[in-house]
Amino acid sequence: MVGPAGEMKMLISNISVKDPDGKLRSGGRGGLGAVMGSKKVKFISIDSEGAPLVTLADPEKFKVAAKTFANALMTHPVSGQGLPSYGTAVLVNVLNEAGGLPTRNFTYGQFKAHDKISGETIRDTIIARGGKPKHGCHAGCIIQCSQVYMDKDGKYKTSGFEYETIWALGANCCIEDLDEIAECDSIMDDIGVDSIETPVMFAVAMEAGVIKWGDGKEVVRCLREEIGKGTPLGRVLGAGTGFVGKAFGVTRVPVVKNQGIPAYDPRSVKGIGITYATSTMGADHTAGYSVATNILKVGGYVDPLKKEGQVELSRNLQIATAAIDSTGMCLFIAFPALDIPECLPAVVDMLNARFGIALTGDDVGNLGKYVLKTEHQFNLDAGMTNKDDRLPEFFELESVAPHNAVWDFKPEEIDAFWNF
């Protein structure tokens, strides 16, 4: 389904689905809500009554592989402990400490109120208010990194309160009040806008002086009264980060291919910068998630101390991630897949047992390559060039404290990404 933002074909709009509790879960990024809006499709309802059950070509083999896979997820410290306990916002404190938490529209790498918006504080607040610190966003989930966040009166406010959303409104817009951030998250679900693109856009609007830094109440009002109702200002804001930068004459505009850059400063963690630059949909942190490239055999040896190593890593991660995405599985299976040798083979075994096929690790890697090349060719056919695979200039010109790091990859070094 889409909200009013999708109906108005705003570029920050997304497509949402209902979770097992009837709450909204959103497929953000890319402005897909506008696609449904342009087709005048408000929602799609599926009636599963009378539908056939999923059939398994080899039920016994599937059961064995699924058990191995589930054990890997449950025993890994990230998918079995960190994520279920603190959610994805567990990254706030760590990224802040590393100086990689973009703050005040990517001006700094640390936020003085980091602990007020951290996964640790969120967990503490949720428990104190009678919410759920651990919650699955779909049936059968065993990681349960989602949570149910309550307001000060103990009433439901939002769920799936993610790191990216909290970072973007918190550190990047300098909003310190977790309840104001939760209110924004709830409204963004209601009106159907991407909770990364929208707050990254708000930070640019703050830099332009449209809204004061840290003014959570004004962000709430703009979401509800301007974007939600499609006023002239709302239409400008609803066109996304890049457009707002142009409209208000801001030069520090964190976008790649006109998509807002997510929550990791590429000057501090440069491997992620390569992924931002080259990911086919624009700056996308999930395109290069950690996956066991050695198991998929899409890698080969690279010298990690050279820049080629960073490009090679990003390429391998994007290939592997494209393959995992193609299975429809949650990307968070990547963590045990990185560390537990039997995890990824178990995924391949499950696919084979489900469909009666004989995929190998090489096949899965080749699938990822095919996906990535097809997406890249789509972009080229649409008129994009290698010049679209670049980070904004300010990352090269402005160093970020506390490490005073800058982005220093040359264009030809980035272009080598597509040599496969």
Next chain:
Amino acid sequence: MELLTKPTRVDLAAADASSVLVLAPAAEAVPRLVVLLSRGCFVRCTTGMSLRGLLLDQFRISPVYLEREIKIVFLDSSPVDDLDAAIVRDGARIALSAAMPGLAGAAMRRDGLGWVRASITHHETSADRPVAEGVMLLKLFNQVMEELGPGFLSRGVYVQGPMLADFLQGLDARFWQRCPIGFNGVALGPEALAERLSGDPAWLRLTMHLEASNPEAYPWR
């Protein structure tokens, strides 16, 4: 930007002598108090040691726990790969964390993809190892905070009044109902404590007593 001022020796001595705060939360309320360590507290230490020496010998963390659970270590905001080479100096800032998700999380790990963040990795550049009594800022995150935090708070940490007041105001009445407060041996209510802390930038020594284990430790109750 995050700026934290280090206490001087005079500050620490004054805190030990005349600004001693004891909180005695019920066991189920302890997790709410240890979140303070994610903001950062100062602890006394002997400088000039390696980071491994500090963690094992001074902090009394078991070698097994260090290897299995503490996957990310920061020294002065830089991720550390070599705990033996990194030297702790007066005023150091140290943060400890369990394994984290994502490429960024893997990049921060000691046994992860450290080269992805090579430009911010800690490199020991000086042979200077002054051994002396000093103070350092300690931050604990996630499971490490939950598991090691009570021990650090029980041994005592140093914080400035307004910072602590800001943290404590986020704790609700239910917490305070189960947490007796003692300031310099005198019982205080939460409102009186907040008033005292917020208006005084002086350093104080905060110690947590576990109510169930040692009820005689707070006769001011």
